[in-house]
Amino acid sequence: MLGLIILGAAVTLRGMNAIKHEGERAALGVAIRPEFPIFAERSHKKALAYLDTAASAQKPTCVIERLSSYLSREHANIHRGAYALSADATQMYDQARSKIANFIGAKNEREVIFTRGTTESINLVAHAYEKFFNAGDVILLTLLEHHSNIVPWQLLAKRKGLRLEFVDITAQGELDREDFARKLKTLRPKLVSMTQVSNALGTIVQLQDLVPLAQASGARVMIDAAQSAPHTIIDVAKMGADFLALSGHKLYGPTGIGVLYGRLELLEAMDPFMGGGDMIRSVTTEGSTWAEPPSKFEAGTPAIAEAIAFSTAIDFVQKVGLEAIHRHEEEVFGYGLELLRAERGVTLYGPAAYGRPQASIISFNVEGIHAHDLSTVADDCNVQFRAGHHCAMPLLKRLGIQSSARASLGMYSCREDFEQLREAVRYALKLFR
Ligand SMILES: Cc1ncc(COP(=O)(O)O)c(C=O)c1O
Structure with a gap:
């Protein structure tokens, strides 16, 4: 157990410095989620896998x-x-x-x-x-x-x-x-x-x-x-x-x-x-x-x-700590990247695709499926991410693509979000092939 108790506006963090192990780092997302009411509100048949924090972060109760x-x-x-x-x-x-x-x-x-x-x-x-x-x-x-x-x-x-x-x-x-x-x-x-x-x-x-x-x-x-x-x-x-x-x-x-x-x-x-x-x-x-x-x-x-x-x-x-957030996101990002990399037909973009460090944003395409279609199908699985040119048209042009799917993380992101995303990709592949 992480030893993390967050109470409304007063955030009490016990033992954050002790979050040193891989498994515990991934636990930040799980432990912090109750602070973000949208996950309870929007997780009915399936948990909400919100992977669009780069567009806008969800709001904690205290805010x-x-x-x-x-x-x-x-x-x-x-x-x-x-x-x-x-x-x-x-x-x-x-x-x-x-x-x-x-x-x-x-x-x-x-x-x-x-x-x-x-x-x-x-x-x-x-x-x-x-x-x-x-x-x-x-x-x-x-x-x-x-x-x-x-x-x-x-x-x-x-x-x-x-x-x-x-x-x-x-x-x-x-x-x-x-x-x-x-x-x-x-x-x-x-x-x-x-x-x-x-x-x-x-x-x-x-x-x-x-x-x-x-x-x-x-x-x-x-x-x-x-x-x-x-x-x-x-x-x-x-x-x-x-x-x-x-x-x-x-x-x-x-x-x-x-x-x-x-x-x-x-x-x-x-x-x-x-x-x-x-x-x-x-x-x-x-x-x-x-x-x-x-x-x-x-x-x-x-x-x-x-x-x-x-x-x-x-x-x-x-109070959560930017360093703890950073380490946590890095861990979940690494997990998500490897899941996506292992899927057939997935092309990854950005430095991490070449084994180089980068921020917790995964840009990718699935062969034969437009990013918008992928995003629409994923929505059926309660997986929410951005698709399109990401307001960076000159960059996408330079990369030789018109659009991509983009999964981005926040402090509440979990490995399960990427497992759900992988399911959504497989589901889309079945529908479109
Ligand atoms: C790198 C970068 N710059 C600027 C902006 C614009 O931010 P805002 O829409 O909050 O003004 C964004 C929004 O996504 C961004 O990602």
Whole structure:
């Protein structure tokens, strides 16, 4: 027995440090499941095998209850009222910011801006940093990017006459580090924006030398941490990036809340993203001046309940422990990979297919069955996973495929999920052959 007791908002973990053996690691998923009500709600004839955590994580009871308790008993608008409800809500919102600053290693909580998610964070930079670009400047991306780290830059490029360039990948689906260094040298980009983990392949981009290399060549660096933050410890100070984006809903928090981290001196120099209440210092009929960051970038009423419940999700993740989550997912991932690899007709994509390390996302196809059909058939077996281009069309094109099935893991994932997935694959093979 794991010795893991989790009670609503208060998470009591006994003996987490003792989770050392393979079998016990796999047990985290089983032990933590009662914390996620959806598994009880949606497991009737068959257990719910939820393998789409890369798209969005399921929510623990403590997050659901925090949203509900805040909305039932504690809600008022923030930064506006002199009355107790508003002052308390303001304090809780500010505390959520401090918690998240601490979670990502930001030295100053003013460097943490609440957004709706990674997509909005990247769009914010693409607008607010716009004045620093001149026609002809280069923005360097990689072929591993999600569309949300491509399209905002394409729109900016159109507005300002910029050039977008892409770092290639290797045959194993890893970032081509030589191409990266070469493109830095020859193109001298003004900004490099790249993901830490590919959502489509699970490729991990080792950033520790790439960030300083890009900065040494004169570029600002933005990191898309949407897929890495739920599985890895993020330390923006150590990483040294100028900007970093993540989404609350992939980190067991609510939808509609995310974070942009930005170095304070850059945030201070940037223009606002949106105009409205809360982001100004003064407004006259002639013009306005801006509040200091983070308020400068948080126009209008923010997602107060979601920010507060996101900080509850961070508490939850920290109590379970990102290292324990990572080890557990790695173990279940390895098991799932081998099950799928052994199935006839299955092609695996990404570094793990070549025996190389990667994140807990398995991208695959089954010969003769379109990924969408596979996913639809699997749904009959209560196995839920993503199929399609995963918002990474340039990457799939580079791989020479149009779609894939993608099974992705979270802290509640179990070996049984992959056994159910294997059954679903076999069932689909029977139907389609
Ligand atoms: C790597 C990556 N970047 C960005 C995003 C966009 O995140 P969101 O839809 O939460 O804004 C995703 C979503 O799947 C992603 O996987």
